[in-house]
Amino acid sequence: MSTAAPTLSTRRILPGFRLTLGFTVAYLSLIVLIPLSATFLQSAGLGWADFWAAISSPRVVASYRLSFGAALVAAALNVVFGVIAAWVLVRYPFPGRRLVDALVDLPFALPTAVAGIALTTLYAPNGWLGAPLAQLGIPVAYTATGVGVALTFIGLPFVIRTVQPVLEELEPELEEAAASLGATRAQTLRRVVLPALRPAILTGFALAFARAVGEYGSVVFIAGNMPMKTEITPLLIITKLEQYDTAGATALAVAMLLLSFALLLAINLLQAWARRQGR
Known part of the structure; x- marks a missing residue:
């Protein structure tokens, strides 16, 4: 047998x-x-009253607003421009494409402190880009706008590298078939391309947001760190640790952890829904 x-x-x-x-x-x-x-x-060890006081003071709430608000805006911008960049890298051959593709990963390899110093130098009131923008009444360095620029810089590769493999697997013949059936470019984008990319876009958004909300090194230089204005929550945690307020620092860390987890859970549920809709 x-x-x-x-x-x-x-x-x-x-x-x-x-x-x-x-x-x-x-x-x-x-x-x-x-x-x-x-x-x-x-x-x-703080007790509920002291814990609530530590995480709900006006200065802390202002830092939440800046950290999470700037992270959401940066992730949203990265979705738009990251998808466009991934599309160009996948769909169009052009001279220097390999160089551009390699530069996408630069924020991964670059130390965050170096990125912060470079962005501050570039967007300072006397910098190459900061000076003309300041003349137009658009200050960047030492403002909330500078925080958004730094978070956009460090989060862009997450969207591109998440969307790019999906685009490579998406056959151009599908777009050509849609065009042959009379679909416009907008209809092809909305009904053929975006449904296939939706899970990858949501994943890239979640990764970019998660990376941005806890960023410290690239933000601390360009933010200016003014309380109630340009102070992010990670910097506030470091400040409390330097003041030997370990319990207060861990209270802020717990608040950041819970808020981040709630937002990421909502994004993951939305991503699961997008996968079900795409089947």
Whole structure:
């Protein structure tokens, strides 16, 4: 009696489910869950009244507004221009395309402090771009606009690199078929291209937002760090740590964590809905 060899569909390269799940949970616990739990435990020593006072003061609320508002605006801008950039890199051959494609990853490799210094020098009132903009009445450095510029700079690669592989898999013949059936460019974009790109766009938006909301190095130089105006929450956390207010710093960290998790959960639910709609 011969026994059939196991098919490729039933073979598993890694060990069984229980063992791999155990490694996964242990690794996530060491890297993510235990540090986050320590943050919650540290802030719990304040008591509810002191905790609420630490996370709801006017200065802190103003920093929330700037951090999350600028991150949302930057991620939205990156979606628009990131999709356009990905489209150009995938659909159009042109001289220097490989160089441009490599430059997209520059914010990944560039230290954030270097990026902050470069942007501040560029957009300062006497900088190459800051001077003409200041003459037009559009100051950038040391304003909330400068914070948005820095967050847009560091978040753009996330959108491009998320959308680009999906565009490469999207056959141009689909667009040609839509055109042959009488669809306009706007109709082809709305009914053929965007439905296929929607999950990738939402993923890129979530990654760009998550990267921007906790950014510190590239923002601290260009923001000016004026309380109630251009002070971001990560800087406020650092300030409290320098003042040896560890409990207050962890309270702000917990508030940022909960707010970020709520927004990312909403984005992930929207992304799951977009996937279901695309099927």
